[in-house]
Amino acid sequence: MKRSARHIFDQYLQENGIRRSKPREQVFDIFINTETHLTVLKLYELTKARYPNIGYATVYRAMKIICDAGIADEINFGDGFKHYEHKYGHEHHDHMICTECKELIEVLNPEIEEMQQALAQAYDFTITNHRLQIFGVCGKCKKEQG
Amino acid sequence: MKRSARHIFDQYLQENGIRRSKPREQVFDIFINTETHLTVLKLYELTKARYPNIGYATVYRAMKIICDAGIADEINFGDGFKHYEHKYGHEHHDHMICTECKELIEVLNPEIEEMQQALAQAYDFTITNHRLQIFGVCGKCKKEQG
DNA sequence: TTGATACTGATAATCATTTTCAGAAAGAAG
DNA sequence: CTTCTTTCTGAAAATGATTATCAGTATCAA
Numbered sequence: 310m311k312r313s314a315r316h317i318f319d320q321y322l323q324e325n326g327i328r329r330s331k332p333r334e335q336v337f338d339i340f341i342n343t344e345t346h347l348t349v350l351k352l353y354e355l356t357k358a359r360y361p362n363i364g365y366a367t368v369y370r371a372m373k374i375i376c377d378a379g380i381a382d383e384i385n386f387g388d389g390f391k392h393y394e395h396k397y398g399h400e401h402h403d404h405m406i407c408t409e410c411k412e413l414i415e416v417l418n419p420e421i422e423e424m425q426q427a428l429a430q431a432y433d434f435t436i437t438n439h440r441l442q443i444f445g446v447c448g449k450c451k452k453e454q455g
Numbered sequence: 456m457k458r459s460a461r462h463i464f465d466q467y468l469q470e471n472g473i474r475r476s477k478p479r480e481q482v483f484d485i486f487i488n489t490e491t492h493l494t495v496l497k498l499y500e501l502t503k504a505r506y507p508n509i510g511y512a513t514v515y516r517a518m519k520i521i522c523d524a525g526i527a528d529e530i531n532f533g534d535g536f537k538h539y540e541h542k543y544g545h546e547h548h549d550h551m552i553c554t555e556c557k558e559l560i561e562v563l564n565p566e567i568e569e570m571q572q573a574l575a576q577a578y579d580f581t582i583t584n585h586r587l588q589i590f591g592v593c594g595k596c597k598k599e600q601g
Numbered sequence: 602t603t604g605a606t607a608c609t610g611a612t613a614a615t616c617a618t619t620t621t622c623a624g625a626a627a628g629a630a631g
Numbered sequence: 632c633t634t635c636t637t638t639c640t641g642a643a644a645a646t647g648a649t650t651a652t653c654a655g656t657a658t659c660a661a
């Protein structure tokens with residue numbers, strides 16, 4: 310998995326005449342080795358911890374390229390921050406977000422996907438992308454609240 | 456429909472000790488009489504056209520209240536702008552967004568809604584809210600592109 | 602009519618993200 | 632390895648949507 314992402318990334322850089330610079334590699338390294346969804350700030354902090362010279366702008370720039378290469382996906386939960394998640398080697402999934410503890414649950418439902426396709430077809434609409442976010446309260450938080 | 460929204464709004468203001476000020480009424484008036492989805496800027500322009508004294512900040516403030524009253528819904532398409540749509544008297548619906556012409560198609564699919572409920576139940580998750588956005592190319596744009 | 606309080610518009614502040622820019626690094630060519 | 636061109640970097644300034652501030656104004660209950 311990691312090897313492949315590495316390969317895809319290298320190939321993307323090469324094909325687009327983008328240099329394999331050290332800072333870019335550092336951001337890639339940290340991103341690829343972190344499983345959770347990351348905000349830019351969080352990713353910056355993590356990268357900075359290991360590679361203290363990294364700059365904030367570089368993280369933005371690197372993530373843009375990493376997304377373009379198809380390795381990461383940018384998600385917007387409407388909280389004012391960009392979030393990134395792994396894309397390459399991961400199946401498409403939707404998100405359930407607990408508004409209490411902010412936990413993110415990734416969910417998979419092929420039937421919903423199919424229905425969207427059917428729905429789109431009825432409108433002669435070709436889907437390139439979609440986003441399903443379910444907000445609510447997770448089981449843990451419900452228990453804690455009584 | 457409009458009479459009811461008006462009534463709900465008045466009641467909300469009253470119950471929350473919010474005054475029925477002229478500028479607030481003006482924003483409400485324009486919003487309620489405009490069917491399309493509105494961005495703050497657009498709503499500001501429309502309101503300004505009829506009521507030239509309106510201020511930008513007032514539009515933001517009024518829409519916040521109008522949303523709190525349950526009459527409007529704030530939507531975020533990830534384009535950096537807040538969008539507002541009518542909520543009171545309108546059924547819940549999802550959005551298909553044409554990335555070419557930016558057209559917004561409102562779609563309704565009870566089955567998808569049901570499946571989300573089932574999905575949530577499987578995770579002991581209680582839904583308060585959800586958002587399904589389908590991006591792609593509409594029929595019109597596909598024809599124009601050949 | 603009055604007085605307390607909420608509201609307004611203009612403007613400044615905020616804050617995530619982008620851009621700018623001078624110096625540094627990558628990579629091709631010799 | 633050196634040189635040269637071009638891209639990249641980090642720091643700091645700019646951007647742009649949204650929010651807060653504030654002095655003057657409007658609302659509304661009494």
